[in-house]
Amino acid sequence: MIPLSGPDIGEREKELVLEVLQSGHLGLGPKAVEFERMMAAYAGTKYAISCNSGTSGLHMLVRAMGISDGDEVITTPFSFVASSNCVLFERAKPVFVDIDEATYNMDVSQIEAKITERTKAILPVHVFGQPANMTEIRRIADKYNLRIIEDSCEAIGAKWKGKSAGSLGDAGVFAFYPNKQLTTGEGGIVVTDDEELANLCFSLRNQGRGENGLWLDHVRLGYNYRMDELSAALGVAQMERVDEILSRRAKVADLYFEKLREVPGIILPQSVADADVSWFVYVIRFAEHLNRDEIMVSLSKEGIGCRPYFTPIHLQPFYKEQFGFQEGDFPVTEHVAKGTLAIPFFTNMTEAQVDGVVEALKRHVL
Structure with missing residues:
Protein backbone atom coordinates (compact mmCIF):
# COMPACT_ATOMS: atom_id res chain seq x y z
CA MET A 1 0.00 0.00 0.00
CA ILE A 2 1.08 3.53 -0.81
CA PRO A 3 -1.42 5.80 0.97
CA LEU A 4 -2.80 8.97 -0.55
CA SER A 5 -1.60 11.05 2.39
CA GLY A 6 -0.36 10.77 5.95
CA PRO A 7 0.53 13.11 8.82
CA ASP A 8 4.11 13.68 9.91
CA ILE A 9 4.03 13.21 13.69
CA GLY A 10 7.32 13.06 15.59
CA GLU A 11 8.61 12.90 19.14
CA ARG A 12 8.20 16.64 19.72
CA GLU A 13 4.48 16.41 18.95
CA LYS A 14 4.12 13.55 21.43
CA GLU A 15 6.11 15.47 24.04
CA LEU A 16 3.90 18.57 23.85
CA VAL A 17 0.65 16.60 23.81
CA LEU A 18 1.78 14.68 26.90
CA GLU A 19 2.72 17.99 28.52
CA VAL A 20 -0.85 19.21 28.02
CA LEU A 21 -2.32 15.97 29.36
CA GLN A 22 -0.18 16.19 32.46
CA SER A 23 -1.10 19.85 32.98
CA GLY A 24 -4.81 19.06 33.31
CA HIS A 25 -5.55 22.19 31.26
CA LEU A 26 -7.25 20.84 28.13
CA GLY A 27 -9.16 23.87 26.83
CA LEU A 28 -8.78 27.66 26.56
CA GLY A 29 -5.20 27.41 27.73
CA PRO A 30 -1.70 28.63 26.97
CA LYS A 31 -0.92 26.29 24.08
CA ALA A 32 -3.67 27.81 21.91
CA VAL A 33 -2.31 31.28 22.67
CA GLU A 34 1.22 30.15 21.79
CA PHE A 35 0.02 28.58 18.55
CA GLU A 36 -1.83 31.78 17.63
CA ARG A 37 1.28 33.86 18.29
CA MET A 38 3.38 31.59 16.07
CA MET A 39 0.82 31.61 13.27
CA ALA A 40 0.41 35.39 13.28
CA ALA A 41 4.17 35.82 13.07
CA TYR A 42 4.43 33.28 10.26
CA ALA A 43 1.59 34.81 8.21
CA GLY A 44 2.80 38.34 8.90
CA THR A 45 -0.48 39.49 10.46
CA LYS A 46 -1.32 41.24 13.72
CA TYR A 47 -3.88 38.68 14.88
CA ALA A 48 -4.51 34.94 14.72
CA ILE A 49 -7.63 33.26 16.11
CA SER A 50 -7.48 29.49 16.47
CA CYS A 51 -10.63 27.42 15.91
CA ASN A 52 -11.69 23.82 15.45
CA SER A 53 -11.65 23.69 11.63
CA GLY A 54 -11.00 25.71 8.52
CA THR A 55 -14.72 25.61 7.82
CA SER A 56 -15.40 27.24 11.19
CA GLY A 57 -12.87 29.95 10.43
CA LEU A 58 -14.49 30.74 7.08
CA HIS A 59 -17.95 30.81 8.65
CA MET A 60 -16.84 33.19 11.39
CA LEU A 61 -15.44 35.61 8.83
CA VAL A 62 -18.61 35.56 6.75
CA ARG A 63 -20.63 36.38 9.84
CA ALA A 64 -18.13 38.90 11.24
CA MET A 65 -18.28 40.81 7.95
CA GLY A 66 -22.05 41.10 8.21
CA ILE A 67 -22.72 39.01 5.12
CA SER A 68 -26.26 37.67 5.46
CA ASP A 69 -29.64 37.07 3.83
CA GLY A 70 -29.58 37.62 0.08
CA ASP A 71 -26.00 38.92 -0.07
CA GLU A 72 -23.66 37.47 -2.67
CA VAL A 73 -20.06 36.25 -2.41
CA ILE A 74 -18.04 35.58 -5.55
CA THR A 75 -16.02 32.37 -5.35
CA THR A 76 -14.92 29.28 -7.28
CA PRO A 77 -16.79 26.05 -8.06
CA PHE A 78 -13.51 24.10 -8.08
CA SER A 79 -12.82 23.65 -4.38
CA PHE A 80 -13.74 21.67 -1.31
CA VAL A 81 -17.39 22.36 -0.59
CA ALA A 82 -16.68 24.25 2.66
CA SER A 83 -15.63 27.36 0.74
CA SER A 84 -19.21 27.74 -0.46
CA ASN A 85 -21.06 26.19 2.46
CA CYS A 86 -19.69 28.92 4.74
CA VAL A 87 -21.66 31.44 2.71
CA LEU A 88 -24.86 29.39 2.86
CA PHE A 89 -24.61 29.14 6.65
CA GLU A 90 -25.54 32.85 6.76
CA ARG A 91 -28.24 32.50 4.07
CA ALA A 92 -26.13 34.38 1.55
CA LYS A 93 -25.44 33.09 -1.96
CA PRO A 94 -22.17 31.86 -3.48
CA VAL A 95 -21.77 33.22 -7.01
CA PHE A 96 -19.36 31.13 -9.04
CA VAL A 97 -16.88 32.17 -11.70
CA ASP A 98 -15.13 29.60 -13.85
CA ILE A 99 -11.48 28.73 -13.39
CA ASP A 100 -8.24 29.21 -15.26
CA GLU A 101 -7.30 25.91 -16.88
CA ALA A 102 -3.60 26.28 -16.11
CA THR A 103 -3.71 27.11 -12.38
CA TYR A 104 -7.20 25.79 -11.43
CA ASN A 105 -7.82 29.05 -9.55
CA MET A 106 -10.57 31.59 -10.24
CA ASP A 107 -10.39 33.16 -13.68
CA VAL A 108 -10.03 36.74 -12.49
CA SER A 109 -11.07 38.10 -15.90
CA GLN A 110 -14.61 36.87 -15.18
CA ILE A 111 -15.09 38.39 -11.73
CA GLU A 112 -16.32 41.87 -12.62
CA ALA A 113 -19.11 40.52 -14.83
CA LYS A 114 -20.55 38.71 -11.80
CA ILE A 115 -20.67 41.73 -9.48
CA THR A 116 -24.14 43.05 -8.61
CA GLU A 117 -25.56 45.44 -6.04
CA ARG A 118 -25.84 42.45 -3.70
CA THR A 119 -22.16 41.47 -3.92
CA LYS A 120 -20.39 41.90 -0.60
CA ALA A 121 -17.18 39.93 -0.90
CA ILE A 122 -14.81 37.86 -3.02
CA LEU A 123 -13.69 34.52 -1.60
CA PRO A 124 -10.70 33.21 -3.58
CA VAL A 125 -9.39 29.72 -2.87
CA HIS A 126 -5.68 29.00 -3.24
CA VAL A 127 -6.39 25.60 -4.77
CA PHE A 128 -3.90 22.83 -3.91
CA GLY A 129 -1.56 25.46 -2.40
CA GLN A 130 -1.33 27.46 -5.65
CA PRO A 131 -1.90 31.17 -4.86
CA ALA A 132 -4.65 32.92 -6.76
CA ASN A 133 -3.97 36.19 -8.58
CA MET A 134 -4.38 38.40 -5.54
CA THR A 135 -3.14 41.53 -7.32
CA GLU A 136 -6.13 41.54 -9.64
CA ILE A 137 -8.55 40.37 -6.95
CA ARG A 138 -7.43 43.22 -4.70
CA ARG A 139 -7.81 45.72 -7.54
CA ILE A 140 -11.38 44.59 -8.19
CA ALA A 141 -12.28 44.51 -4.50
CA ASP A 142 -10.99 48.06 -3.99
CA LYS A 143 -12.82 49.31 -7.09
CA TYR A 144 -16.19 47.95 -5.92
CA ASN A 145 -15.65 48.29 -2.15
CA LEU A 146 -15.78 44.53 -1.53
CA ARG A 147 -14.25 42.48 1.29
CA ILE A 148 -11.80 39.65 0.57
CA ILE A 149 -11.88 36.37 2.49
CA GLU A 150 -8.87 34.24 1.55
CA ASP A 151 -9.43 30.51 1.72
CA SER A 152 -5.82 29.59 2.41
CA CYS A 153 -6.80 26.28 3.99
CA GLU A 154 -4.59 24.41 1.52
CA ALA A 155 -1.87 27.02 1.26
CA ILE A 156 0.14 27.56 4.44
CA GLY A 157 3.55 28.80 3.34
CA ALA A 158 2.41 29.82 -0.13
CA LYS A 159 3.21 33.35 -1.30
CA TRP A 160 1.99 35.80 -3.92
CA LYS A 161 4.64 38.30 -4.97
CA GLY A 162 6.57 37.49 -1.82
CA LYS A 163 3.69 38.04 0.57
CA SER A 164 2.15 35.18 2.54
CA ALA A 165 -1.16 33.64 1.56
CA GLY A 166 -3.74 34.53 4.18
CA SER A 167 -2.37 38.06 4.60
CA LEU A 168 -3.41 39.37 1.18
CA GLY A 169 -7.11 39.98 1.82
CA ASP A 170 -9.08 41.39 4.73
CA ALA A 171 -8.59 38.05 6.47
CA GLY A 172 -7.50 34.52 5.66
CA VAL A 173 -8.03 31.02 7.00
CA ASP A 193 -4.71 42.75 10.54
CA ASP A 194 -8.26 43.98 11.19
CA GLU A 195 -8.78 44.45 14.93
CA GLU A 196 -12.58 44.52 14.67
CA LEU A 197 -12.69 41.27 12.70
CA ALA A 198 -10.26 39.66 15.13
CA ASN A 199 -12.30 40.64 18.18
CA LEU A 200 -15.50 39.38 16.58
CA CYS A 201 -13.88 36.05 15.72
CA PHE A 202 -12.49 35.66 19.25
CA SER A 203 -16.05 36.18 20.48
CA LEU A 204 -17.86 34.07 17.87
CA ARG A 205 -15.66 31.02 18.43
CA ASN A 206 -16.51 31.06 22.15
CA GLN A 207 -20.31 31.24 22.24
CA GLY A 208 -20.36 35.00 21.67
CA ARG A 209 -18.53 35.83 24.88
CA GLY A 210 -17.98 39.56 25.34
CA GLU A 211 -14.68 41.31 24.80
CA ASN A 212 -14.24 41.67 28.57
CA GLY A 213 -13.89 37.88 28.69
CA LEU A 214 -16.08 37.42 31.74
CA TRP A 215 -17.31 33.86 32.28
CA LEU A 216 -20.91 33.37 31.10
CA ASP A 217 -21.05 36.92 29.73
CA HIS A 218 -22.40 36.48 26.19
CA VAL A 219 -23.14 39.55 24.11
CA ARG A 220 -23.94 38.01 20.72
CA LEU A 221 -24.89 34.72 19.10
CA GLY A 222 -21.77 32.60 18.88
CA TYR A 223 -20.59 29.04 18.42
CA ASN A 224 -18.38 26.46 20.05
CA TYR A 225 -15.59 26.75 17.49
CA ARG A 226 -12.72 26.66 19.97
CA MET A 227 -9.48 24.75 19.42
CA ASP A 228 -8.62 22.40 22.29
CA GLU A 229 -5.20 22.41 23.93
CA LEU A 230 -4.19 18.98 22.60
CA SER A 231 -4.70 20.17 19.03
CA ALA A 232 -2.87 23.41 19.76
CA ALA A 233 0.06 21.44 21.16
CA LEU A 234 0.32 19.54 17.90
CA GLY A 235 0.19 22.87 16.09
CA VAL A 236 3.03 24.35 18.14
CA ALA A 237 5.25 21.34 17.46
CA GLN A 238 4.45 21.40 13.75
CA MET A 239 5.13 25.14 13.51
CA GLU A 240 8.53 24.65 15.12
CA ARG A 241 9.58 22.78 11.97
CA VAL A 242 7.25 24.27 9.36
CA ASP A 243 10.09 25.19 7.00
CA GLU A 244 11.50 21.67 7.16
CA ILE A 245 8.10 20.11 6.48
CA LEU A 246 7.36 22.35 3.49
CA SER A 247 10.85 21.79 2.08
CA ARG A 248 10.49 18.02 2.25
CA ARG A 249 7.12 18.18 0.53
CA ALA A 250 8.61 20.35 -2.21
CA LYS A 251 11.29 17.69 -2.76
CA VAL A 252 8.61 15.03 -3.23
CA ALA A 253 6.88 17.29 -5.75
CA ASP A 254 10.20 17.76 -7.57
CA LEU A 255 10.62 14.00 -7.81
CA TYR A 256 7.20 13.66 -9.43
CA PHE A 257 8.00 16.46 -11.88
CA GLU A 258 11.27 14.81 -12.84
CA LYS A 259 9.80 11.34 -13.30
CA LEU A 260 6.46 12.25 -14.93
CA ARG A 261 7.29 15.21 -17.15
CA GLU A 262 8.01 13.07 -20.21
CA VAL A 263 5.05 10.71 -19.77
CA PRO A 264 2.54 11.38 -22.56
CA GLY A 265 -1.07 11.89 -21.56
CA ILE A 266 -0.28 13.25 -18.08
CA ILE A 267 -0.62 16.98 -17.44
CA LEU A 268 1.44 18.14 -14.46
CA PRO A 269 0.66 21.00 -12.05
CA GLN A 270 1.61 24.43 -13.36
CA SER A 271 2.62 27.57 -11.51
CA VAL A 272 3.03 31.22 -12.46
CA ALA A 273 5.97 33.57 -11.99
CA ASP A 274 4.47 35.56 -9.10
CA ALA A 275 3.45 32.50 -7.08
CA ASP A 276 5.35 30.36 -4.59
CA VAL A 277 3.40 27.11 -4.24
CA SER A 278 2.95 25.26 -0.95
CA TRP A 279 2.46 21.61 -1.77
CA PHE A 280 -0.80 20.36 -0.22
CA VAL A 281 -1.54 17.56 -2.67
CA TYR A 282 -0.04 16.49 -5.96
CA VAL A 283 -2.78 16.50 -8.58
CA ILE A 284 -2.17 15.33 -12.12
CA ARG A 285 -4.61 15.56 -15.01
CA PHE A 286 -5.10 13.02 -17.77
CA ALA A 287 -5.46 13.95 -21.42
CA GLU A 288 -8.92 13.54 -22.89
CA HIS A 289 -8.19 10.21 -24.58
CA LEU A 290 -7.52 8.60 -21.18
CA ASN A 291 -10.28 7.50 -18.80
CA ARG A 292 -9.46 8.92 -15.36
CA ASP A 293 -12.03 6.79 -13.55
CA GLU A 294 -10.79 3.52 -15.02
CA ILE A 295 -7.20 4.38 -14.18
CA MET A 296 -8.23 5.37 -10.64
CA VAL A 297 -9.95 2.03 -10.05
CA SER A 298 -6.94 0.12 -11.35
CA LEU A 299 -4.50 2.08 -9.20
CA SER A 300 -6.65 1.51 -6.13
CA LYS A 301 -6.68 -2.24 -6.78
CA GLU A 302 -2.89 -2.12 -6.84
CA GLY A 303 -2.84 -0.50 -3.41
CA ILE A 304 -2.07 3.02 -4.58
CA GLY A 305 -4.17 5.68 -2.88
CA CYS A 306 -5.80 8.18 -5.23
CA ARG A 307 -8.89 10.38 -5.36
CA PRO A 308 -10.59 12.71 -7.85
CA TYR A 309 -9.76 16.30 -6.85
CA PHE A 310 -12.22 18.08 -7.03
CA THR A 311 -15.78 17.23 -7.94
CA PRO A 312 -17.25 20.62 -8.95
CA ILE A 313 -19.29 22.19 -6.18
CA HIS A 314 -22.05 23.31 -8.54
CA LEU A 315 -22.66 19.68 -9.56
CA GLN A 316 -23.00 18.42 -5.99
CA PRO A 317 -26.59 17.14 -5.50
CA PHE A 318 -27.48 19.73 -2.88
CA TYR A 319 -26.28 22.65 -5.02
CA LYS A 320 -28.07 21.38 -8.11
CA GLU A 321 -31.27 21.05 -6.11
CA GLN A 322 -30.90 24.40 -4.33
CA PHE A 323 -29.77 26.57 -7.25
CA GLY A 324 -30.63 24.66 -10.40
CA PHE A 325 -27.05 24.26 -11.56
CA GLN A 326 -26.44 21.83 -14.39
CA GLU A 327 -23.63 20.50 -16.53
CA GLY A 328 -22.29 23.13 -18.87
CA ASP A 329 -22.65 26.04 -16.45
CA PHE A 330 -18.89 26.23 -15.81
CA PRO A 331 -17.26 24.36 -18.70
CA VAL A 332 -13.61 24.83 -17.79
CA THR A 333 -14.19 23.59 -14.24
CA GLU A 334 -16.09 20.59 -15.53
CA HIS A 335 -13.47 19.80 -18.18
CA VAL A 336 -10.64 19.98 -15.65
CA ALA A 337 -12.51 18.00 -12.98
CA LYS A 338 -13.11 15.05 -15.32
CA GLY A 339 -9.38 14.49 -15.65
CA THR A 340 -7.81 15.38 -12.30
CA LEU A 341 -6.47 12.81 -9.89
CA ALA A 342 -4.63 13.27 -6.60
CA ILE A 343 -1.87 10.68 -6.31
CA PRO A 344 0.06 9.68 -3.16
CA PHE A 345 1.78 12.68 -1.61
CA PHE A 346 2.98 13.25 1.95
CA THR A 347 5.93 14.67 3.86
CA ASN A 348 7.70 11.36 4.58
CA MET A 349 7.19 9.88 1.13
CA THR A 350 10.28 8.05 -0.14
CA GLU A 351 11.70 8.06 -3.64
CA ALA A 352 10.96 4.33 -3.83
CA GLN A 353 7.29 5.06 -3.16
CA VAL A 354 7.31 7.80 -5.81
CA ASP A 355 8.84 5.32 -8.25
CA GLY A 356 6.11 2.81 -7.42
CA VAL A 357 3.40 5.33 -8.24
CA VAL A 358 5.13 6.48 -11.41
CA GLU A 359 5.61 2.95 -12.72
CA ALA A 360 1.97 2.12 -12.05
CA LEU A 361 0.84 5.25 -13.90
CA LYS A 362 3.04 4.42 -16.87
CA ARG A 363 1.50 0.96 -17.13
CA HIS A 364 -1.92 2.53 -17.54
CA VAL A 365 -1.15 5.40 -19.89
CA LEU A 366 1.57 4.05 -22.19
Missing part, protein backbone atom coordinates in the same frame (compact mmCIF):
# COMPACT_ATOMS: atom_id res chain seq x y z
CA PHE A 174 -5.65 28.05 7.32
CA ALA A 175 -6.74 24.49 8.06
CA PHE A 176 -4.94 21.59 9.73
CA TYR A 177 -6.78 18.38 8.83
CA PRO A 178 -4.45 15.31 8.80
CA ASN A 179 -3.86 15.52 5.03
CA LYS A 180 -2.72 19.16 5.18
CA GLN A 181 0.90 20.33 5.17
CA LEU A 182 0.67 20.84 8.94
CA THR A 183 -1.85 19.07 11.13
CA THR A 184 -3.50 19.55 14.49
CA GLY A 185 -5.80 16.56 13.92
CA GLU A 186 -8.76 18.84 13.34
CA GLY A 187 -8.33 22.58 13.48
CA GLY A 188 -8.09 25.92 11.74
CA ILE A 189 -6.97 29.48 12.29
CA VAL A 190 -8.07 32.92 11.13
CA VAL A 191 -5.37 35.51 10.42
CA THR A 192 -5.99 39.23 9.92
